[in-house]
Amino acid sequence: MSDTDAADRLRSLVRDVADFPSPGIVxxxxxxxxxxxxxxxxxxxxxxxxxxxxxxxxxVGIEARGFILGAPVARALGAGFVPARKQGKLPWATTAESYGLEYGDDVLELHVDALVADHRVVIIDDVLATGGTASAAGRLVASTGALLVGFGFLIELAFLGGRDRLGGHHVESVIVESADDEPLIERGVV
Structure with a gap:
């Protein structure tokens, strides 16, 4: 299967749901x-x-779909996996960062002992939209002293400018959608 065929197949498996979770959101x-x-x-x-x-x-996988994608990525890399969860969902001492979403505000947390200064960390999530959640996860990683190697996303909605909020860190996205909703491939890895 060619890179283009693979990208088209992945895109065909993503369903757009209008007005969810609030009006105007796809x-x-x-x-x-x-x-x-x-x-x-x-x-x-x-x-x-x-x-x-x-x-x-x-x-680090961002709740919740970042867990689904991040855990197998961690396994493939021979790395550990750390969940970044919404406030109040982790059962032990945490560090927290607040952030704005395209449809509201929230707080993201990590266990205080999840990462240490010599860890090299990749943050994984399904979608990069405005970058608020990913930016908060990046700040959480930085607060531990660990080195943020980069961010990985299945889908990037480039027209929302989320990449610009990630502090110049390395960003990899499998499918990048432009404003006219045409899927573009950023790298030849698909």
Whole structure:
């Protein structure tokens, strides 16, 4: 399968849901992709490839779809996995960062002992939209003294400018959508 065919197949497995979770939002539903074994494998392989030679120690997955994609990426990299959860969901001492979403505000937390200063970390999530959640996760990683190697996303909504909020860190996105909703491929890894 060519890179273009693979990208087209992945994009075809993502369902757009209008006005969810609030009016004016087009939600990128990846559950059809997750239910397709070949699609899921292709997505995980594409999200892993950029980090193979980066000596990653830990993958931070952002709640909730970042857990689904981040855990197999961590396994493929031989790294550990750390969940970044919404406030009040982790059972022990945490550090927190607040952030704004395209449809509201929230707080993201990590366990205080999840990362240490010598960890090399990649943050994984399904969608980069405005960058608020990913930026908060990046600040959480920085607060531990760990080195943020970069961010990985299945889908980037480039027209929302989220990449600009990530402090110049390395960003890898499998599918990049422009304002006219035409999927573009950023790298030849798909």
């Amino acid at each position: 939600f990128k539903d990846i559950t059809p992709l997750l239910a397709d074994p070949r699609g899921l494998a292709t997505a995980v392989d594409a999200m892993t490839a950029p980090w193979v030679d980066q000596d990653v120690d830990m993958v």
